[in-house]
Amino acid sequence: MAPIRAAVAGATGYLGMTCTALLAGHPDVVLVRLLSRSHAGRRHSDVVPGSAVDMVLSDGLDPGEVEVVLAALPHAVAAAQAGSWLAGGAVVVDMSADFRLRDVDLYERWYGLQHPACDLAASAVYALPELHAAAVRGADLLAVPGCYPTAALLATVPALKAGLVAPDVIVDAKSGVSGAGRSPSAGTHFSEVNESVHAYGVAGHRHSAEMVQEMSLAAGGAVRVTFVPHLIPMTRGLLATAYLRPLPGVGHEQLRAVYAAFCEGLPCLRLDENPPPTKSVSGTNLAALHVGWQDGVAVVTCAVDNLVKGGAGQAVQAMNLRFGLEETAGLPTRSRWP
């Protein structure tokens, strides 16, 4: 089979460079084009430390040039271009939030702007492969969830889907700093965030809306989500700790069994016997789950690498499904320790 011709848009941000590196090593893909708004004309390896990809960055794509575009752009930017990419015959795997919400009004409320491509939104699939593999295989516009929703949903959906817990969940998440992207700011300044931890988005975070959407879909009814993210002094890794209230009669073993059944056959999930440290999945496309129980409350933790399973790796995983490749092709599933 001829390799799939792919482009990465936004190839020099953290998600984009991770995606580029994964595709450069992917056995069934050939990188045809790397797009960058700010670095066009320079080599990838000159802009990204340690990059072994020395393609020159472009500022545009020719129609028909590629079969798939993986877009790691800020919200609203990818949406504005997705139409032309799709019209040119490419599948679009979008890592932004633009096409994740079914309710465009919600998008416009949270993101404070008019949706740049409402018409396309309806055809998009929420591309969390563990939840929507079949739909992913049949769609041309894939909206890949980011790090927080990925971990929060994998920690809670199995229980909600099985109807074992109350539709009112708390997710306390801890993220490494790379989740905030490559642009320097006070909030990502080493001296400000090192040796410290703090909560943010306490009054409500943009990513809650898609959690509510997907948890409610799984539960078959409205689910209330209280989601509080925290910034942790590490570069990579994200841990979601979900607190779930089991319905009367539900026990720990029953709950664990439901998660075990859910993980069955899913190559990017790992069910651990102890709460997973994020480093045990660092650099991989794995989500590691643990189903704990404390005096009648279920405590489910989910660890991911925020840039891989929480972004670029998941985009590749979705692309693999869409093109009929092996689900984990090109994706690291072995972490390195320490």
Next chain:
Amino acid sequence: MAPIRAAVAGATGYLGMTCTALLAGHPDVVLVRLLSRSHAGRRHSDVVPGSAVDMVLSDGLDPGEVEVVLAALPHAVAAAQAGSWLAGGAVVVDMSADFRLRDVDLYERWYGLQHPACDLAASAVYALPELHAAAVRGADLLAVPGCYPTAALLATVPALKAGLVAPDVIVDAKSGVSGAGRSPSAGTHFSEVNESVHAYGVAGHRHSAEMVQEMSLAAGGAVRVTFVPHLIPMTRGLLATAYLRPLPGVGHEQLRAVYAAFCEGLPCLRLDENPPPTKSVSGTNLAALHVGWQDGVAVVTCAVDNLVKGGAGQAVQAMNLRFGLEETAGLPTRSRWP
């Protein structure tokens, strides 16, 4: 007034060395004796990097030699000696868990051993000054709470005491590594914990029992606590994020006002307008609180320095109250940034 003659027991562990440094700079105290089981005969400054205290460490105390012993020893060790210190006329400020639980059975269940001094337990006061100042002033055996209970209680007690929230709280805590003490182990090995975060004690943590005790006391009825600690790659600092369900009709402003009133006049509490980063209280005896609200759920965060307000500083604060000194004497209340 003659300075108070003090001893520190366990002066070379992290709590003990912090306590020693605080007392060495305390205007109303003179350090008379530093006790160490493992380093007796050596100078404090030879065992503790950067210590400016060059007293020789001892392995015992003469009766009557001091007016107060601040003990930073493992559980069961201090309890075994507290009786003789008290008999010698000293006030005992104990940083271990030995005298915190009113119910000795609970102690024996969680710590897996017979209590070494049951008879004394009844006379001990739970020395969280913001909750029990009057009792602290009148007691000779002060059981100072550690870092997790301190942050968890300050985050929840004001709401529970005011009867504004349901008696079922979730506390998700994030602690720096120094909370685990100075003894090397796999769990505190740099290469194992750096660039990672994980939950532990998910099935139940020793410190939950005293949280239940104090929250129930404040609420005037049984409170259920789900408490999950996490290890964070930083040396100092602890953040507790409490999730509270307000009773019907209770609003954000009302809740905030209750916390503001609670903080009034308490020199070691600070009520912030944004979620406090732990570094903003690092090295100080302050607990910084923030009262957040997300779609009907109260999210209260409390940041402390785990070794100061979460241990040695709190012991000094309790001692100050007991001896009629200014509550913050000898205690840093200004952090340094960055």
Next chain:
Amino acid sequence: MAPIRAAVAGATGYLGMTCTALLAGHPDVVLVRLLSRSHAGRRHSDVVPGSAVDMVLSDGLDPGEVEVVLAALPHAVAAAQAGSWLAGGAVVVDMSADFRLRDVDLYERWYGLQHPACDLAASAVYALPELHAAAVRGADLLAVPGCYPTAALLATVPALKAGLVAPDVIVDAKSGVSGAGRSPSAGTHFSEVNESVHAYGVAGHRHSAEMVQEMSLAAGGAVRVTFVPHLIPMTRGLLATAYLRPLPGVGHEQLRAVYAAFCEGLPCLRLDENPPPTKSVSGTNLAALHVGWQDGVAVVTCAVDNLVKGGAGQAVQAMNLRFGLEETAGLPTRSRWP
């Protein structure tokens, strides 16, 4: 004695906020004015996390209002204002590089601009108190050296002054990230610098010129300095490792004795028996030295807190000398561990 009326210029950068905190706790100083170009009108405590100073920031100073201005401004900015402050009767303690070089041409070459106040340069004193205490006491314009020169000079000058080593030294320095200041940039972005170390300024660093100036002065002849700084993933602290070639016949003990004699009576120097970890002086105004020896080469390390002894603390120390106060007034000399 009436407290000295002081202003801090640039009070919200890392050096400025450190200076502000030190002066706020200084027993003989009253803070009269905090200047900030970018935050005038806001409170210090709103701009600096954890600050207990709630003065409103100003954009200018009235003549005669203060006796001393401690300026923590970028180079060329302080120099442009120093003249008017001096004319108003204030002593100026400048933490920038503007008045450190006796040779204005060198300044203009390294900093790429015309010196804003050539006329003043001649009257400035290089305010490293351990080298020039007498001159500091008599000057009105004090040029306080920064972190790299402070550590490099304290590590080498004793040997050079005693004529025991060749006039050709290598200084390999390792600095925490806060040395780069509070402005976010790619070079201080957490995700870029964490878990990494690199050299920079290899072809020549601005601060070499003042090292050459002061080492040559001490040696009584030209000294060649090879200086290479490295960025280390920590917030505070700086270590300089100096490699010195002893002249024939010079031994380790003789060299150590010279450093011991140099440290004698200097309250901010500490001579350690083992190579000092930077954390052992963190937060203090101490420089910790160790004189090592490896097969005929002297290896002298000097650890400082880059923001205290390497900047704001040294400025306060110089001010103390100038105003006849105790040299360490208001300066922490005890670090906390861990």
Next chain:
Amino acid sequence: MAPIRAAVAGATGYLGMTCTALLAGHPDVVLVRLLSRSHAGRRHSDVVPGSAVDMVLSDGLDPGEVEVVLAALPHAVAAAQAGSWLAGGAVVVDMSADFRLRDVDLYERWYGLQHPACDLAASAVYALPELHAAAVRGADLLAVPGCYPTAALLATVPALKAGLVAPDVIVDAKSGVSGAGRSPSAGTHFSEVNESVHAYGVAGHRHSAEMVQEMSLAAGGAVRVTFVPHLIPMTRGLLATAYLRPLPGVGHEQLRAVYAAFCEGLPCLRLDENPPPTKSVSGTNLAALHVGWQDGVAVVTCAVDNLVKGGAGQAVQAMNLRFGLEETAGLPTRSRWP
């Protein structure tokens, strides 16, 4: 070709687990046996977080069972077994210091014990592939250098071999904490080493002896090496900064050209235009070099991942050469950023 049957001895330490992971993904190798003294009987994946290798650990090897043993054991332990492995027909790739020094007396002096296998020492090859590829191809006992010598030698040997610099070099090295291994100790305790840097081994470090041996061999005469290692608060990565004095008439471009020629055709060397951050080679078997120049002194930096190119990866690279495989088979050469 049938895959090469391999065993790893000491498979649960940091070097051993890294070696195990590399071999598990190696296209031409089959892991037949994992040896562990302390964890025999347990699965690798139960002892090593995130390990995808679920082989049971053994405490011994059958003769003839494998073609190669890669040993990641403490010094003296591997040497005691190497003879029997060799007698059984296996090639031995030893990551300890046991067979690196040609002069057994030097070994005994530095390591303070009698060499357990003097007779074998003579047949061993110093397996730094960039220096001794031909010898590596022909030997059965390969002594792989560790992280410090690898970086120090790659930074200096090209210049020494070309006779361009004086035979008197200074190497200032900065290492991540994982270089100290997996056993917890005060020196690797998170709270002790985080936010700090210090020099150690100032009076002389064991690894200097092999640096002297190999540099002298390259220079064709005695070379004096001053080597000072420093511990840096990061898990992985090592940077060596070498200070070399060019002989009269030698210029920067000439020196750079010599390094460029040296790197030519060597797949694990990368010559950078800027000083490489260690993170740019993290997880890879690359050594990144930069040839700087400061006012007549050459400053060459070399960055490696201490566990890969500085240990386990280099062992695999040497094995590849020995068995006629592609030199980089099974070895990552692309780092991930951030």
